Structure formats: structure tokens, C-alpha cells
Amino acid sequence: MNIFDRYCKEYDAWYDRYKYVYLSELAAIRKVLPDDGRGLEIGVGTGRFAAPLGITVGIDPAKNMIETARQRGVDARLGIGEDLPFDNATFDYVAIIITICFVEDS
Numbered sequence: 001m002n003i004f005d006r007y008c009k010e011y012d013a014w015y016d017r018y019k020y021v022y023l024s025e026l027a028a029i030r031k032v033l034p035d036d037g038r039g040l041e042i043g044v045g046t047g048r049f050a051a052p053l054g055i056t057v058g059i060d061p062a063k064n065m066i067e068t069a070r071q072r073g074v075d076a077r078l079g080i081g082e083d084l085p086f087d088n089a090t091f092d093y094v095a096i097i098i099t100i101c102f103v104e105d106s
Contacts, residue, residue, distance in 0.1 A: 037092030043099025
């Protein structure tokens with residue numbers, strides 16, 4: 001079990017505890033996302049960003065995170081950015097919002 005499966009609830013609760021930080025992050029991201037088109041979030045996690053930003057599809061390697069994202073209405077699938085389970089040109093844009101700080105150098 002990876003760390004995000006183990007601590008899914010604690011991870012998600014951080015956004016409730018620091019509500020105004022979270023809301024300011026959402027506002028900043030909204031400024032750079034396209035106004036229309038179909039998006040994919042790589043590292044969708046619990047769907048905290050995808051759902052309110054209108055990104056309807058996401059992938060994540062943590063099963064428990066995916067289940068929470070689905071409860072938020074995101075079509076979340078098990079996967080990683082290096083091996084997307086989608087055909088080419090399925091999406092108009094891809095968002096990688098919080099994921100980069102958790103990626104290991106390889």
C-alpha cells in the first residue's frame with residue numbers, strides 16, 4: 001500500500017483545515033486553465049482540484065484517492081502519467097497540479 005492510499009483521509013483533510021490556502025490555489029489555477037475543452041488531471045488524488053475546476057477525468061496510482069475522487073464526480077482511473085490509458089488526442093489539455101512535488105527523480 002502506498003503512502004497516499006494509507007493516508008488518503010488525512011491528505012484530503014488538509015484542504016479543509018487550510019481552507020483559504022486551498023481556495024487561493026483554486027483561484028490561481030483557474031486563471032491559467034483554458035476556458036473550454038476536455039481536460040485530464042494527472043495525479044488527480046481525491047479530486048479536490050479536478051472537481052471544482054471542471055476537469056472531469058483524472059488518473060492516479062492510489063486506489064483510495066481514486067475512490068474519493070469518484071465520489072466527487074470525477075471519472076478517476078488507476079494509472080500514471082508515463083503510461084496514459086487513453087487514445088491520443090482524447091483531451092484538449094492536461095493539468096498536473098500538485099503531482100510534481102511528489103515525483104521521484106529517475
